[in-house]
Amino acid sequence: MRVLKITAVTAIMLLPALAEAVGFRFGVYRGFQTDVTPLENGTYRVAVSGSSAPVTYWCGIGDYAITKLRTKATQRIYISRAYEKGTRTVEFSLTPPDGVDTTPGYSITVKRVGENMSAGSAQGYCWDNVLDLGFR
Structure with missing residues (x-):
C-alpha cells in the first residue's frame, strides 16, 4: 500500500512537466492586457486589449491603485467618465464625481458615472x- 501512495504522489508531481513536454499546457492566465494612464486632477484612463468586459477595466484600475499608488484595499474607486466605445477606455478617480449618485449597483458596469x-x-x-488548456 505504501508503494502505491508513493507512486501516486510522484505521478501527481510529474504531471505538469509531462504535460509541458508533450506540448499541452495548463494554468491560470489573463486573457487581456490593461494600460493605465494618469491624467490631470487625479483621474486615470484605463485602456484594454483582448477583452472589453467591464471586469477588465476594474481589474486594471484596481491593480494599479494597489500596486502603483499604494492605496489600501478599502479605497473606493469611482468611474469619472464612462466607457467610450470608439476608444475602448474608461476614466476612474479615487474621489467621487460631483453631482452624481454613487450608490453602488448590483451589476458590474463601466457605463455609469459614479459607479x-x-x-x-x-x-x-x-x-x-x-483556465488555459491551449495546445502549442
Whole structure:
C-alpha cells in the first residue's frame, strides 16, 4: 500500500512537466492586457486589449491603485467618465464625481458615472480562474 501512495504522489508531481513536454499546457492566465494612464486632477484612463468586459477595466484600475499608488484595499474607486466605445477606455478617480449618485449597483458596469467599488474588489477580478488548456 505504501508503494502505491508513493507512486501516486510522484505521478501527481510529474504531471505538469509531462504535460509541458508533450506540448499541452495548463494554468491560470489573463486573457487581456490593461494600460493605465494618469491624467490631470487625479483621474486615470484605463485602456484594454483582448477583452472589453467591464471586469477588465476594474481589474486594471484596481491593480494599479494597489500596486502603483499604494492605496489600501478599502479605497473606493469611482468611474469619472464612462466607457467610450470608439476608444475602448474608461476614466476612474479615487474621489467621487460631483453631482452624481454613487450608490453602488448590483451589476458590474463601466457605463455609469459614479459607479464604484473598493480597490481590493476591483483587483480581485484580475485573478478570476480562467483556465488555459491551449495546445502549442
